[in-house]
Amino acid sequence: xxxxxxxxxxxxxxxxxxxxxxxxxxxxxxxxxxxxxxxxxxxxxxxxxxxxxxxxxxxxxxxxxxxxxxxxxxxxxxxxxxxxxxxxxxxxxxxxxxxxxxxxxxxxxxxxxxxxxxxxxxxxxxxxxxxxxxxxxxxxxxxxxxxxxxxxxxxxxxxxxxxxxxxxxxxxxxxxxxxxxxxxxxxxxxxxxxxxxxxxxxxxxxxxxxxxxxxxxx
Numbered sequence: 001x002x003x004x005x006x007x008x009x010x011x012x013x014x015x016x017x018x019x020x021x022x023x024x025x026x027x028x029x030x031x032x033x034x035x036x037x038x039x040x041x042x043x044x045x046x047x048x049x050x051x052x053x054x055x056x057x058x059x060x061x062x063x064x065x066x067x068x069x070x071x072x073x074x075x076x077x078x079x080x081x082x083x084x085x086x087x088x089x090x091x092x093x094x095x096x097x098x099x100x101x102x103x104x105x106x107x108x109x110x111x112x113x114x115x116x117x118x119x120x121x122x123x124x125x126x127x128x129x130x131x132x133x134x135x136x137x138x139x140x141x142x143x144x145x146x147x148x149x150x151x152x153x154x155x156x157x158x159x160x161x162x163x164x165x166x167x168x169x170x171x172x173x174x175x176x177x178x179x180x181x182x183x184x185x186x187x188x189x190x191x192x193x194x195x196x197x198x199x200x201x202x203x204x205x206x207x208x209x210x211x212x213x214x215x216x217x218x
Contacts, residue, residue: 002156003199013201014152017160018104021194027112027159035153042145045138050120054178057113064177066109072169073105115191118180119143126186143188160196165189
């Protein structure tokens with residue numbers, strides 16, 4: 001079913017969904033494949049299309065992937081506690097985000113499906129640590145539009161997701177679990193996929209354009 005959303009409504013109400021993922025309702029493979037078909041229409045660097053999309057819907061594999069995610073989250077929390085990493089501090093907004101992240105951490109193993117998009121290291125520099133701003137922008141510019149297409153397509157069908165990256169602290173472990181060639185392919189994130197509890201979402205609080213826009217210079 002396609003929701004009755006205008007383009008502007010779709011663009012302004014596609015949110016990061018963690019607490020409102022329906023953990024009981026399966027997401028059909030056909031729905032995921034429809035959304036990926038739309039994702040693949042996104043522009044990408046030099047039209048190389050060097051992406052690969054791995055969907056996890058086997059319960060045992062999801063649970064193992066969720067365990068890697070939790071271990072990475074625990075590692076990150078330990079780094080914060082030891083002063084090796086910084087996090088948002090103060091304010092109800094930070095607390096709300098923290099609660100939402102904690103909910104996803106506790107329930108990731110229950111989601112109907114997960115997605116891991118990967119991209120070939122076209123310049124062969126990512127693992128060598130010799131990438132430049134140009135290389136990074138070219139790399140991520142070839143997967144970001146496609147992932148956003150995917151999330152918009154999910155939203156239009158009453159399905160939600162969240163772009164998570166914390167597992168990349170243990171990217172090699174996920175690569176070993178899924179058979180991803182670690183030396184030549186980069187993971188872009190880990191995305192829970194589930195129908196949303198309710199389909200009504202609001203615009204987010206954002207700075208007005210006037211505060212972030214300038215013309216012809218900084």
